[in-house]
Amino acid sequence: MSTGITPTTDAASVKAAWKEFIVPAAAPYYKDPLVLVEGSGSTVIDAEGHEYLDFFCGILTTGIGHCHPEVVERIREQVGRLGHTSTLYLTEPMVNAARRLASIAPGNLRKTFFTNSGSEAVETAIAMARMYTGRDEIITLRYAYAGRTALGTSITAMSAWTPLGSSVSFVKHALSPYCYRCAFGPPHDHCAERYAKDVEEVIATMTSGKPAAFFAETIQGAGGYIVPPQGYFQRVAEIIRKAGGLFIVDEVQAGFGRTGSKWFGIEHWGVEPDIMVMAKTVANGMPLGATIARDDIAAAWKGKTISTFGGNAIATTAMDATLEVMQRENVPARSEERGRQLRAGLDRLAQRFEWIGEVRGMGLMQALELVEDKKTKEPSPKKAGALLEAAKEERLLIGTGGLNGHVIRIAPQMLMTEADIADGLERLERACKKVK
Ligand SMILES: Cc1ncc(COP(=O)(O)O)c(C=O)c1O
Incomplete structure (x- = not known):
């Protein structure tokens, strides 16, 4: 469908300039990349004036829709009043955003350090754990994605994302509780315990026995929305705490109502984390990362620290406005309903469709794992690529993920209407019919 909008951007020249000036590894989706010029709520418009229903939200980031009017207005007002200060000075937006976050964060999480990205928020969490415990070793999971710093790529455990390998030697990987591709044989009724035992074994065999922390995404996002079984995090928290380490969760993808009914993914397992990491949807698309910790953990930071842009008035205004809308609209409840x-x-x-091996996820974070054959479960990146392109033809944006790029990731904005979800499902069905 054409919107009738006169395009102001020349798509061909943008694509040519991309080839000339941008690092090729930061590759866009699609054989013929999309050049986007506008976004509003659940839709975006490309340079040719075509409108797309967005089921991926710029990687789970525009959580309350593109250019939410209240967020835009608050940013506009702030940027004209006071833009940059650095963390050497106090601003009201910074403390407002931190206070609001503390009001919805689980347990005793109260002190926030702001950064510009999820990667930096991960770095901050690990540094906090190391300073608090006086230890170094971190246990994390295979299939993790934790960003693009040296530590982030060392926690990340999918080789496509780590061409330089793992450079930080104190990071150790336990099995991912990836039930569709279970590492254990049947029966599968004690898998939470079996996977948690693997964490215990990694501590016993691959560390000094004195780990600083366990660190994991509550739902492994880039890994393909891998949801650990009930009971898993409860047991892992017991294991890591018994060993004297902290329990850290990465809510960069699963946070802020995305999983339905709760603000944060970890709440579905009923475990209170010691430190929590977030980014993406926290400021509805403004660059902001945050690490929230218990008072005593935050107080253990030794020496000075600063982030020139972290906690800046514009990004924290966006965060405060985003969370205000989310609270008023009861986003966790909406996510649960639309997610169903x-x-x-x-x-x-x-x-x-025979080639959809599994549907999994929580709330408005749902994935399709695509396979060549349901019995052999051979991953099918080919079908995922074909479905991504076919969905584009249907003017529907979806994402990919998984170790082999064979998982389709779906994450619509959380204020999406029932009619838009139904429309997106119809488009997706038409796209599925085109996949050979
Ligand atoms: C779970 C998780 N943690 C951390 C990050 C890193 O965030 P950023 O890309 O903002 O550095 C990502 C990014 O996709 C992520 O998905």
């Missing part, structure tokens, strides 16, 4: 609708539609597709 989305999941039912995806389950129907899985019954119809």
Whole structure:
């Protein structure tokens, strides 16, 4: 569908300039990349004036929709009043955003350090744990994604994302509780305990026995929305705390109502983390990362620290405005309801198309794992690529993920209407029919 908008951007020249001036590894989706010029709520518009329904939100980031008017207005007002100060001076937006975050964060998490990205927020969490415990070793999970710093790529455990390998030697990887591709044989009724035992074994065999922390995403996002079984995090928290380490969760993708009914993914497991990391949807697309910790952990930071842009008035205004809208609209409840609708539609597709091996996820964070054959479960990056392109033809944006790029990731904005979810499911079904 064309919107009738006169394009102001020349798509061909943008694509040519991309080739000439941008590092090729930061590659866009699609054989013919999309040049986007506008966004509003659930849709974006490309340079040719085509409108797309966005089921991926710029990688789970515009969580309350593109250019939410209240967020835009608050940013506009702030940027005209006071833009940059650095953390050497106090601003009201910074403390407002931190106070609001503390009001929804689980347990005793209260003190926030602001950064500009999820990667830096991960770095901050690990530094906090090392200073608090006086230890170094970190236990994390295979299939993790934790960003692009040296530590982030060392925690990340998918080789496509780590061409330089793991440079930080104190990071050790336990098995991912990836039930669709279970590392253990049947019966599968004690998998939470079995996977948690692997964490215990990694501590016993690959560390000094004195780890600083366990660090994991509550749902492994880039890994393909891998949801650990009930009981898993409860046991892991017991294990790491018994060994004297902290329990840290990365809510960069799963946070802020995305998983439905709760503000943060970890709350579904009923575990209170010691430190929590977030970014992406926290400021609805403004660059902001945050690490929140217990008072005593935050107080253990030794020496000075600064982030020139971290906690800047514009990004924290965006965060405060985003969280205000989320609280007023009760985003966790909306995510749960719309998530149920989305999941039912995806389950129907899985019954119809042989190559959809599994549907999984929580709330408005749902994935399709694509396989060549349901019995062999051979991953099918080919089908995922074909579905991504076919969905684009249907003017629907979705994402990919998984170790082999064979998982389709879906994450619509959390204020999306019932009609838009239904529309997106119809587009997705038409796209599935085109996949050979
Ligand atoms: C779970 C998780 N942690 C950390 C990061 C790193 O965030 P950023 O790209 O903002 O540095 C990401 C990014 O995708 C992520 O998905």
